[in-house]
Amino acid sequence: MERRSFLKVAGFSSMMPKGLFAMTKEMSRTENELSLDQDLLHGRNENRSTVIGQNGMVCTSHPLASLAGIDVLKKNGNAVDAAISANVMLSLTEPMMCGPGGDLFAIVWIEKDKKLYGLNASGRSPYDWSIKKALDLGLTEIPFDSPLSWSVPGCVSGWQHLHDRFGKLKRKELFESAIHYAREGFPVTPVTAGYWADTENLYEPDKADNNRAGFLSTFFPNGYAPRYGDIFKNPDLAGTFELIAKEGADGFYKGEIAEKIVGFSKRAGGRLSLKDFQDHTANWVEPVNTGYRGYNVWELPPNGQGIAVLQMLNLLEHFDIGSLKPNSAEQLHLFIEAKKLAFEDRAVYYADMDFADVPLKQLISKSYAEKRVKLIDRKRAAQHVAPGRIHSRADTTYLTTADLEGNMVSLIQSNYYLFGSKYVVDGLGFPLQNRGALFSLDDKAMNKLEPHKRPFHTIIPAFVTRNAKPVFSFGVMGGDFQPQGQVQVLMNIIDFGMSVQQAGDQPSVSHSESSTPRGGKMTGPGTVSFEKGIPDAVKVRLSEMGHDIGEDNRSHGGYEGIWRVNEPLRYFGASESRQDGCAIGY
Numbered sequence: 001m002e003r004r005s006f007l008k009v010a011g012f013s014s015m016m017p018k019g020l021f022a023m024t025k026e027m028s029r030t031e032n033e034l035s036l037d038q039d040l041l042h043g044r045n046e047n048r049s050t051v052i053g054q055n056g057m058v059c060t061s062h063p064l065a066s067l068a069g070i071d072v073l074k075k076n077g078n079a080v081d082a083a084i085s086a087n088v089m090l091s092l093t094e095p096m097m098c099g100p101g102g103d104l105f106a107i108v109w110i111e112k113d114k115k116l117y118g119l120n121a122s123g124r125s126p127y128d129w130s131i132k133k134a135l136d137l138g139l140t141e142i143p144f145d146s147p148l149s150w151s152v153p154g155c156v157s158g159w160q161h162l163h164d165r166f167g168k169l170k171r172k173e174l175f176e177s178a179i180h181y182a183r184e185g186f187p188v189t190p191v192t193a194g195y196w197a198d199t200e201n202l203y204e205p206d207k208a209d210n211n212r213a214g215f216l217s218t219f220f221p222n223g224y225a226p227r228y229g230d231i232f233k234n235p236d237l238a239g240t241f242e243l244i245a246k247e248g249a250d251g252f253y254k255g256e257i258a259e260k261i262v263g264f265s266k267r268a269g270g271r272l273s274l275k276d277f278q279d280h281t282a283n284w285v286e287p288v289n290t291g292y293r294g295y296n297v298w299e300l301p302p303n304g305q306g307i308a309v310l311q312m313l314n315l316l317e318h319f320d321i322g323s324l325k326p327n328s329a330e331q332l333h334l335f336i337e338a339k340k341l342a343f344e345d346r347a348v349y350y351a352d353m354d355f356a357d358v359p360l361k362q363l364i365s366k367s368y369a370e371k372r373v374k375l376i377d378r379k380r381a382a383q384h385v386a387p388g389r390i391h392s393r394a395d396t397t398y399l400t401t402a403d404l405e406g407n408m409v410s411l412i413q414s415n416y417y418l419f420g421s422k423y424v425v426d427g428l429g430f431p432l433q434n435r436g437a438l439f440s441l442d443d444k445a446m447n448k449l450e451p452h453k454r455p456f457h458t459i460i461p462a463f464v465t466r467n468a469k470p471v472f473s474f475g476v477m478g479g480d481f482q483p484q485g486q487v488q489v490l491m492n493i494i495d496f497g498m499s500v501q502q503a504g505d506q507p508s509v510s511h512s513e514s515s516t517p518r519g520g521k522m523t524g525p526g527t528v529s530f531e532k533g534i535p536d537a538v539k540v541r542l543s544e545m546g547h548d549i550g551e552d553n554r555s556h557g558g559y560e561g562i563w564r565v566n567e568p569l570r571y572f573g574a575s576e577s578r579q580d581g582c583a584i585g586y
Helices: 005-010 018-022 038-042 063-074 079-093 131-136 155-166 171-184 190-202 204-208 210-219 235-247 249-253 256-268 274-278 307-316 329-349 366-375 481-495 500-505 536-544
Strands: 051-053 057-060 103-110 115-121 283-285 288-292 295-299 397-402 408-414 462-466 469-476 509-512 527-530 559-565 570-575 582-585
Touching: 051 057, 051 582, 057 063, 057 079, 057 559, 057 570, 063 079, 063 171, 063 397, 063 582, 079 103, 079 155, 079 171, 079 235, 079 397, 079 408, 103 155, 103 462, 103 469, 115 155, 155 171, 155 249, 155 408, 171 235, 210 256, 235 249, 235 256, 249 256, 249 274, 256 274, 288 307, 295 307, 307 329, 307 366, 307 481, 329 366, 329 481, 329 509, 329 536, 397 469, 397 559, 408 462, 408 469, 469 481, 481 500, 481 509, 481 559, 500 559, 500 570
Parallel strands: none
Antiparallel strands: 051 570, 057 397, 057 582, 103 115, 103 408, 115 283, 288 295, 295 462, 397 408, 462 469, 469 559, 509 527, 559 570, 570 582
16 A cells, blocks of 8 residues: 555545535524534534532433433432333434344343342344245345344343343333423434434335335335434334333233334245244343453453453553554554454354353453464564364444432443344334344354354443452443444553543544454455544554555544542542533433
């Protein structure tokens, strides 16, 4: 690559979804149509003040969700109640990101127990689905926008497990706000409008598919995506919420909702059965951790990718990151090389641990990192990376809450792609996820498709403790970027001494084209893309070190975090400007 061939990225490039540019200054507007200067939105202040509260904190990617969580806290609900209520609201206000048709993971700190609890509420593949049946259909991989990508939605079972074990308020109180706005409507926010418009632009062919009728009528009620400031209503989702509020998870998995989804699956060519729903359950799991410069960083074990964060930190701990300049070529080079190594292991070893002998302890051990770190050249980018030799048989929303008692919740929930598979069962008001597309059809892969198995997952909540006390509940949205975003936030706080808000406001980098658990193979050094704010000189230096520099200056992920300080108890909340949301404390 020529030294300055990438510098054309220095020209204007949106950090926001491309669909935000559908309304230009030149378009004529009706009397009631809102004006939005996209250049100003792109260049808005990206250094928000940290929000501080003594009684509680809710940080989400949408103001109504943050407000719903705060309202629950003020009713004497706890952090778990607030997290559920906020997630229910996000299902309405960010339907392309999350909802009852997706999966959920959470890490919960319960103050009275002085303990972290992990919850895996991801769904499993249909019993009637296997590699042989996929190959018989002529597939080489599972398509993302097909009913064959459906796994059982785990979200509602996650809400139920959280509420049954730790909730304080009655279940119906957690749904009241979302039900109200689903029936009465809410104004669509700018970033969400962009994602909606992106879907409209990319999936025009869906209009010819009769099985997409529910999707189009629900989310494109006037024949086009709701625009910024439009009032959007979803009465079907209100009805779904009312049923779940009344009957709980049984109403979803053993009642009317399951019956409707299975009936639709049969008509659309899916493989879901009533037994798939009846046998579904969420599971409490033990979070795993590694130490990083005096802190303990906690993640959930696979089928998710959380331990990639721990692997990357174990590698980076071998370097004096704090002595380097933040977002310098030297620091970013070490980060990218650590990511490459961790992601090659991710592609081979991460899978549902009920089916695969995942070498978990070895992967996150310090001794393993000591061997792998020798592969990092401080001056040159690796062009080819292989997974470690281990003996073995083998788009998303994040929120975080905290309450007066000291309980904290780190929760992430997702449909995977925008609107998941883009199928909506008539009358239910939510899309079905396409997470099952992440299975590999290679019979030798640990993440291979098998009946009633959980696919590899990208969504990962995180938590940090110090001296066995809670310090930081946080997460980052964005598929494969999530481990990368988490590590960059942690370096910003722990190595560079930034505040919880500053850590997310900094421009980030993203490395792509590593091998994947779906079967993709890394064939070169991969591509590094940058958010606006990374100096050109840094890109030049990285290019000279052998990195391929991408031209994409769009934003990476979406971060929320709560930092806790005791004596007296205070919460410091962060919510970044890449999304529409906010942190609210009181």
